[in-house]
Structures are given as C-alpha cells and as structure tokens.
Amino acid sequence: MNKREITVAANAGFCFGVKRATDRLEEALKAAVPGERIYTLGHLIHNEVYNESLRRRGVEAIDTEDIGRVASEASEAHPVKVLVRAHGCTKETVRELTESARQNPYFDWIDCTCPYVKKIHKIAGECNPEEQFFVLIGAENHPEVKGIMSCFEGEKYVFSTAEELESSLSQQLLDKVHKKTPVMVAQTTQNLGIWQQTQQILKKLYTNAIIFDTICSVTETRQTEAAELARRCDFMVVIGGRESSNTAKLYEICRRECGNTVWVASSAELDPARAAGSTNIGIVAGASTPSDEIEEVYKTMSEMNENFEKLLEETELSTLNTGDVVTGTVTHVSDAELQLDVGVGVGVTGYIKADQITNDPAFKLTENFKNGDKVEAFVIRVSDVEGVAELSKKRVDADRNWQNIVTACEEKTVLEGKVAEAVKGGVVIFCDANRVFVPGSQTGVPKDGDLTTLVGQTVQFKIIEVKPGKKAIGSIRVVQREAKRAQEAEFWAGIEVGKSYTGVVKSMTSYGAFVDLGGVDGMVHLTELSWKHLKSPAEVVAVGDVLTVFVKSFDPEKKRISLGYKTEETNPWNIFKSQYAVGDIASVKIVSMMPFGAFAEIVPGVDGLIHISQIAMKRIAKPADLLEIGQIVDVRITEIDDEKQKVSLSIRALLEEAAAAAEAMPEDYTEEEAAEETVEAPATDEQ
16 A cells, blocks of 8 residues: 655745734734733634634734724723734725724834735725726635725726626626726735736737736736646645634635545544545645644644554445444434434444433433434444444434534524523533633623623524534624614614604713613704803703703714704793793892892893992992892893894883872871771772
8 A cells, every 4th residue: 555645835834924913913012011911903813723823812803893893992001003914904994993993002003014915005095086997806705805895995896706707798787898908906815816817808808908916926826826736636625713714715726626625624623534545635724823823733644644554444344434424224222312224234332321312301302202213423433342332312412403503604694592601711502502702892781891791691693613623703782783783774874863762861071961762872052052042061960860852963984963942942941932021020139240230030041230320219329229139139130132032121210100109199188097098999801
C-alpha cells in the first residue's frame, strides 16, 4: 500500500493585509495601559478560531451602532481604542470615528483597512458621478463591498456573477446611465474566472469602459495554486472561517477540481473517514487563517497518515463503526432500554438505554415503543467481543436539530426559546435540545445589569454564530434592534405635522425634555413646555411623566422631531380673556413693585400693571408706601391691549367710585338706616 502524500499550498494563510491588521492589534495590546478597553469594529478577520482567541484576551467585537456607546464610555481610567477590520468600513463610519475621537481625548481608533482595499476606496471616491457610473463585482453584503460602495455618490451597482451583469445590461436596467462611462472594479478576493468573464461582457457593450484590476495579487496566486493542487489530489482540505469570502472561493475552486473536498474552520472538524482511500492530500487556507491553525491541520492529517493502514484494516473487518447512524428494528422493550436488530449481518445486537432516548424522567419506553418499530440511532460504541452495539437516539435527534440551528444561522431566522439560566458572561437558551449561549452584550440587558431577570422568560433571538463542537452563539439584542428599526420605519411612515402622540418623558436637559413616542424620541423645547418663562423643564415635568404632545416639525434624515406641549386652550392670556373684560372688578395679588407702579397677578400667567398714579387718590412717593408683596387687593380693569397682551389696573378708580357714592348720600343718612333698608328692601331682578 502506498504511503499518503500531504502537500500544503505555498501561499496558504494570512495575506499581507490580514497580517498587517493582526500585527497592529498585537501592538495595541502590548501598548495598552491598565484599564484600557480594546475593541474591533466587526471581526478583525473572518476566522472563528482567531476571533475566539481575541475574546479570551478581552478584545470584544462591536457593531457600527455601538461606536457612540463605547466612545461615551471612554474615560481617563478606562480609555478606549477601536481597530477597523482589514475589510475596511463605510466613509460614514470613518466620519463618526473621527468625530468621536475629536470630542473625547480618551477615545482613539486605528485604521487597519488593507491597502489594496484602500486603493479601491480612492478609485471610487475620484469617480465623477456626472459622467461615470460605478460597477463592482463582488458580494453585495460583504463589509469590504459596503465600504467601497459608500465612497461613490452616483449611480452604482454590485453584481456577484457575470450572468447577473449580462442580464442587467441586456434587459436595459442601466438605460438611465447608458450615456455615462462605466468604471468597474472587483472585490479584492473575487474569483479570477468570474472577473475575466465580467470584463469581456462590459467591453462588448461599452467600448469606453474603464476597468481597474483590483483583485489582490496574492488572491490570484492563491486561487491558481489551489486549482493546480486540487487537480493532482484525491482529497483536499480547505481551512478558513465560515464568513471568509476568499475561503469560500477557494472551496469552490478546489471542489470543482476535486470532488472529495472539505471545508473546515479548525482541525477539530476533520473527519478521518473522508480521507479513507486517499493517497494524495492537499491543504489550502484562506487569507484569514492563522499559521498555527494550518500547522495543526497538517499535524492531524499526518497522524492520520501514520495510522492509515490500521484504520483501513478496522474498516474492512467491521461493518458497524462508532459514529455510524443506523436504523434498527425494535425486538424487545422495557422501561430501562430498547433492544434492536441493526441488520448488519454480523450477529451484533443494538441497545438504547432510556437516558439515551429522552431527558424526560416521566417518559415510559413501554408506552411509546413496541416490537417492530423502526428507530434511527447513533452508534456510541461497538463491542465485537460482547456482540453488542450501544446506541443513542438522542444523539441523532440532536444532530438533526443542530442542522436546524445551522440553517437558522445561515438564513437569519428568528427563533423562540425560554432562558434556562444565567451563567458567567451571559445566559443560556435551550432550543430544540441544543444549548445556545447568549453573551451579556447580546441580551439587551444594560451593561452590568442583572441577567437573572431574563431567566424563565420566553424570548426571541437569532443565531449569529455556530462554532465547532456544536456550539451556538445567539443574540436577543439583534432581534430587538430589528424590531425597533421596523417600529421606527412604521413611525416615520406615518408622522405628520400636527399629529398628536402620547409619550413618556425619557430624559431632560437644560433646554428641554425628550419624550419617547414609542421607540422614537422627540424633543419638547423649554419654550414649548409652558406659556410662562421657565428656567428648567423640571418646573413643569419629571422623568416618567406621561404627556400628550403634537408634532411641530420633523427631519427624517437627521431623525429629529420637534414637539409641542402647550396649547391655545392652556394659554393664560386666552383664559384671562374668557373670564374678564374692560370695566370688570378683579381681586388680584401683588407680585412685584417697580418705581412706576406695582404688578399684580390676575390669573396664573397673566399680570396687570397698577400704575403709581392708580394706587391711591393722593400722590404717593412709591408703591410700597401703600402696598406689599402678596397682598390681595380689588382693582378695576381699565385697559386690555390684545396685541401686546398687557393689562392696566386701577385701585384709584374703585376709591373714586366709593367716594362719589358717599358724597351722593344725605348727610343725616346713617349706616344703621342703610343696613335696615338693605334688609327691608324688596328683591329686584338686578339683585
């Protein structure tokens, strides 16, 4: 039997851009001061093993929407540094990072964008939107592509295949830009064959097309080398993260040349059975694969090589192996176990213990199974000496359910489950018998909040990462965020000036109060809270108050809403006008005094002036000679200026009226007689 030959591609592993990014991160970690927090914007590279090692070292990956939060948390005791991944980011994100660093001296960021990607940013930014349109061949949702596309302001399109490009052009979807010159670039990790096809298509339709060859030279070499190696091998191992675009393309290339190709994120995922019978094994790795992981895969394959003959002999001698999935027929049922005929023709009896069927202690095997039932099970152990095979139905169910988890991750499906427990760093949810770990940052609970409040709650979540060893990472927060965005979109679709909302006061500043209108905040300016002059919103409202407000203006692009709270019905001037008119007598309270007179409150929010000449029938030096603050006096309203909203009052008018009435009485008319007349006088309509 020939010995296996194992070949590792010369260009496997970190490319220049990725190595540059990881080196900068290592430098940042070495230079970090005590208390400093280091984050990466997204995963620095697309490799689960490497990213897990960063998490263990305290480096957390954040999303774009987290920049504001971590920037605000940066302080002298806990400075913050954010590293932009090798794929780069959008120009809007660059602006936000730059502005955050300008505003907070304890916040800093490092641009680890690959120079090859930066070059494409420059090409896009220098294009003329008036004369050119921009075409990129790549994966539309890839971070690198999103960053590049943000640099061009005009008509722009992303196509993943030559067929998509040709179809769009032939269907005249680009008619509106047919008079412009196309500028075409490729994602740095784009498949070389697809890139060549798209160039031919564009050149046929646009003789003036400007095409920049932006595929990384290392990527071209890596893909060519992978194809050549796969052609001469009968088993290929492609190493790289599941999110890695360049690894996915390597897998496609190798699989096209060698049908027996596997894609693994680490050596732990290697299946020895897949290499059975292979004599030429090739190993390639994506640009985000660390060299130590490549060495580990090579070592694992070498150990398999040493035991190759032994493995083949065992395979030939046995028709039932550990790890197989078999369908057996139940021959005996007890509450302790099932016995099965596994049908392999070697006299081996299969059995499944009760605890390998279900975790439910109340589940009775004798009530749920009978002889002749077909049961699919996983082979845990085979003993040729004892003639038995230990099986597990739970393992098969878990494997099948695990595939549901993987599918949910790929399709970004919203799942539902009950939070089972709070553990260090997060909470655990069991979904279809699979354990899903939700990190604290993905629970939606504020930082340093009590995670135990979630235990027992049924929550919605998404699987955001699946890892070797059937480990699933979930996020409650991403579902909440999507629901919030949907709620916001619905809100902005229905908003209009004058529309009323009932909201809760969320926070207050010196210039107004912010009101939560249901996922979207609006601000009531200080001048809109009350008709009277306020020094602080706290004079009128408090956090948690429920207010009925209305929209005064809004800006959907800036997400700003100006709200009104005071209404004409609550306008003190309108209230005053509804109760008083010129000539009426009112009881008023003296609230302030000036050299020229005293101001008196008629109704809350409306004061009137009692001029110094209208305080008494005789000349006085100052209002305080006869009046004091807080005193209640009767006045006659002598003038109302509606335009200037001013009121003139007079005490003197009432004094003069009383004096005139007294002079009109007979000299012998006594108070006792007046009182008797008042009692004896018959009632009149006026009375």
